[in-house]
Amino acid sequence: MSEETAKVLDQEPLYADAEALPTAQNRVKAFIKKFSKRKAALVSLVFLVALIVVAVISPYIVPYDPAAPDYSHMLEGPTAQHILGTDEFGRDVLSRVMVGARLSLFCALSAVVVGTFLGTVLGLLAGYYGGILESLIMRGSDVLFAFPDILLAIAIVAIIGPGTVNVIIAVAVFTVPSFARIMRSATIQVKGSLYVEVARSLGCPDRRILWTHIFPGTIQSMIVNFTMRIGTAILAAASLSFLGYGADVTVPEWGSMLSTARNYMTTAPHLVYVPGVLIFLTVLAFNLLGDGLRDTLDPKLK
Amino acid sequence: MSQPIVSVNHAVKTFVVNKGLGGKKYVHAVNDVSFDIMPGETFSLVGESGCGKSTTGRLINHLIVPDSGEVYYNGQDISKLSEKQMRPLRAEIQMIFQDPYGSLNPRIKIQDQIGEPLLLHTDMDPAARLKRVHELLRLVGLGPSHGERYPHEFSGGQLQRVGIARAISVNPKIIIADEPVSALDVSIQAQVLNLMKKLQEQMNLTYLFISHDLSVVEMISDRIAVMYLGSIVEIADKRDLYAMPVHPYTQALLSAVPIPDPTVHKERILLEGDIPSPVNPPSGCLFHTRCAHCTELCKQQVPPMKDFGGGHQVKCHYAEKFSGKSAEKTL
Numbered sequence: 001m002s003e004e005t006a007k008v009l010d011q012e013p014l015y016a017d018a019e020a021l022p023t024a025q026n027r028v029k030a031f032i033k034k035f036s037k038r039k040a041a042l043v044s045l046v047f048l049v050a051l052i053v054v055a056v057i058s059p060y061i062v063p064y065d066p067a068a069p070d071y072s073h074m075l076e077g078p079t080a081q082h083i084l085g086t087d088e089f090g091r092d093v094l095s096r097v098m099v100g101a102r103l104s105l106f107c108a109l110s111a112v113v114v115g116t117f118l119g120t121v122l123g124l125l126a127g128y129y130g131g132i133l134e135s136l137i138m139r140g141s142d143v144l145f146a147f148p149d150i151l152l153a154i155a156i157v158a159i160i161g162p163g164t165v166n167v168i169i170a171v172a173v174f175t176v177p178s179f180a181r182i183m184r185s186a187t188i189q190v191k192g193s194l195y196v197e198v199a200r201s202l203g204c205p206d207r208r209i210l211w212t213h214i215f216p217g218t219i220q221s222m223i224v225n226f227t228m229r230i231g232t233a234i235l236a237a238a239s240l241s242f243l244g245y246g247a248d249v250t251v252p253e254w255g256s257m258l259s260t261a262r263n264y265m266t267t268a269p270h271l272v273y274v275p276g277v278l279i280f281l282t283v284l285a286f287n288l289l290g291d292g293l294r295d296t297l298d299p300k301l302k
Numbered sequence: 303m304s305q306p307i308v309s310v311n312h313a314v315k316t317f318v319v320n321k322g323l324g325g326k327k328y329v330h331a332v333n334d335v336s337f338d339i340m341p342g343e344t345f346s347l348v349g350e351s352g353c354g355k356s357t358t359g360r361l362i363n364h365l366i367v368p369d370s371g372e373v374y375y376n377g378q379d380i381s382k383l384s385e386k387q388m389r390p391l392r393a394e395i396q397m398i399f400q401d402p403y404g405s406l407n408p409r410i411k412i413q414d415q416i417g418e419p420l421l422l423h424t425d426m427d428p429a430a431r432l433k434r435v436h437e438l439l440r441l442v443g444l445g446p447s448h449g450e451r452y453p454h455e456f457s458g459g460q461l462q463r464v465g466i467a468r469a470i471s472v473n474p475k476i477i478i479a480d481e482p483v484s485a486l487d488v489s490i491q492a493q494v495l496n497l498m499k500k501l502q503e504q505m506n507l508t509y510l511f512i513s514h515d516l517s518v519v520e521m522i523s524d525r526i527a528v529m530y531l532g533s534i535v536e537i538a539d540k541r542d543l544y545a546m547p548v549h550p551y552t553q554a555l556l557s558a559v560p561i562p563d564p565t566v567h568k569e570r571i572l573l574e575g576d577i578p579s580p581v582n583p584p585s586g587c588l589f590h591t592r593c594a595h596c597t598e599l600c601k602q603q604v605p606p607m608k609d610f611g612g613g614h615q616v617k618c619h620y621a622e623k624f625s626g627k628s629a630e631k632t633l
Contacts, residue, residue: 096613193404194399194401194404194405195405195406195407195408197365197406198397198399198405198406198408199418201365201392201396201397202363202392202396202418202419202422202468203361203388203389203390203392203393203423204418204420204422205421208422212410213407213410216407216409216410217407219410
């Protein structure tokens with residue numbers, strides 16, 4: 001039909017070419033512009049980026065060795081020397097929370113990444129194929145749902161033993177079912193849309209329909225849930241450390257700091273406040289970031 | 303006469319609804335439908351909402367398969383094919399949908415969506431695909447730079463053009479157009495219909511045109527089938543049908559078409575009552591509950607399809623009386 005096409009090509013297009021082309025760069029700009037209107041999410045993002053930077057470079061910038069005891073300055077409140085005070089061995093609290101951020105964030109992030117990956121794949125498969133596969137996956141996650149989150153994590157750590165990797169596994173396992181469920185419902189919703197039927201009528205194989213047409217439609221729910229689950233995961237990892245199931249007790253971690261600080265709550269309350277407030281702020285920041293991303297990522301809200 | 307490109311033979315499709323206490327209930331969406339579509343023609347299915355037009359279209363496209371009966375494409379029975387066996391054939395049977403917004407993925411660039419059939423059914427490299435997509439965009443009256451955009455940046459008429467560009471990208475033999483202009487306003491409807499006609503001439507396309515709009519159908523069709531409650535009541539050439547409708551339902555339907563001339567007064571045939579539920583279709587002739595000429599025979603016996611020659615078929619016990627002709631044969 002190339003001849004006919006050539007004939008038609010001579011005609012004027014009915015609609016003039018789009019003048020200002022939205023290039024990929026413009027799109028990123030538009031996203032940044034829109035996202036920066038959401039102040040809470042923006043502040044959260046700045047806070048989290050700062051936190052992650054501090055966590056990464058903490059060994060080089062801490063004012064004191066976080067493990068070095070100083071028995072002449074035990075359980076002191078904030079002073080000029082120790083801005084956030086010292087703990088029961090005279091160790092600098094600021095240095096300890098800075099280094100502690102590494103383990104806390106690392107555990108939570110890697111656990112949620114693993115959990116998100118597994119949960120997303122399972123949820124997509126369950127939602128798309130349905131049938132026995134769906135029943136198996138969803139009943140399986142119902143079983144995991146039946147346990148309270150933290151109890152499940154404790155049970156898993158109790159079985160496989162304490163340690164950083166095991167905490168990650170435990171938190172990942174209880175992240176999977178909620179993701180599987182959310183992704184399944186998102187998948188079913190997108191699967192029912194007309195453009196998926198169109199894809200089928202064009203002759204798309206299942207795998208292409210699932211990954212090219214359905215998966216991008218579910219990313220939004222995934223990202224939102226991802227950021228929210230990080231908050232939960234930080235809490236869970238901290239709780240496990242608090243309960244003594246965490247990693248090596250000599251490595252500072254927010255949860256374990258909170259746990260030991262509990263004994264000095266009346267005499268040195270700053271020991272509780274510092275890691276407690278940090279956990280609270282971090283979880284809050286991830287949740288606000290999730291909210292902001294959800295609102296920004298919806299293409300129909302432009 | 304040449305061989306039909308699509309032939310539907312006594313197709314039946316029911317859907318299960320309401321698995322409640324009363325047991326399963328079935329919607330009789332398509333009830334014993336047969337017709338042939340010849341290469342190069344525009345065959346229209348008309349009828350009111352819920353009469354099974356779209357279901358019939360989806361049967362031909364293998365998006366659903368009939369419970370019984372067959373669908374032939376170029377002589378091959380495609381109703382029994384698996385999804386995988388059907389896939390290569392899908393290049394030749396494309397579809398245009400009613401909802402231009404819904405039929406395009408909001409997260410994928412227009413050019414990638416138009417190029418998707420090319421990706422699936424040809425072994426063109428990306429550069430060749432893009433070139434072809436630009437050609438197609440021009441062909442449907444858009445510009446190449448529109449391809450960089452996303453669906454929400456277009457109007458409904460533009461998106462329907464995109465849908466058409468996608469449908470013709472792999473040079474299909476037949477396009478099933480499911481209410482392609484119903485979501486558009488009238489001036490845009492004419493543009494899109496003209497585009498479809500132009501493409502039909504250039505590419506020698508066959509259309510199955512599904513619509514409830516009789517003026518649109520009159521403009522584009524060669525032959526028309528009128529559906530009521532999941533079955534075809536009359537098939538005829540466009541001229542025959544508009545000049546001499548035989549089935550009482552067709553007569554009523556055509557009498558409702560407005561004539562843009564205030565001096566013309568015409569008798570409107572008003573149908574009594576509502577369309578019966580397809581869950582409990584009436585016995586005998588499906589139309590008997592609303593037909594002014596209903597007799598005992600109509601209530602008890604399903605009328606046969608009668609052929610009056612020249613492709614004019616009517617499903618009515620009294621078709622001879624209404625047409626003043628005698629049936630050549632009974633199908």
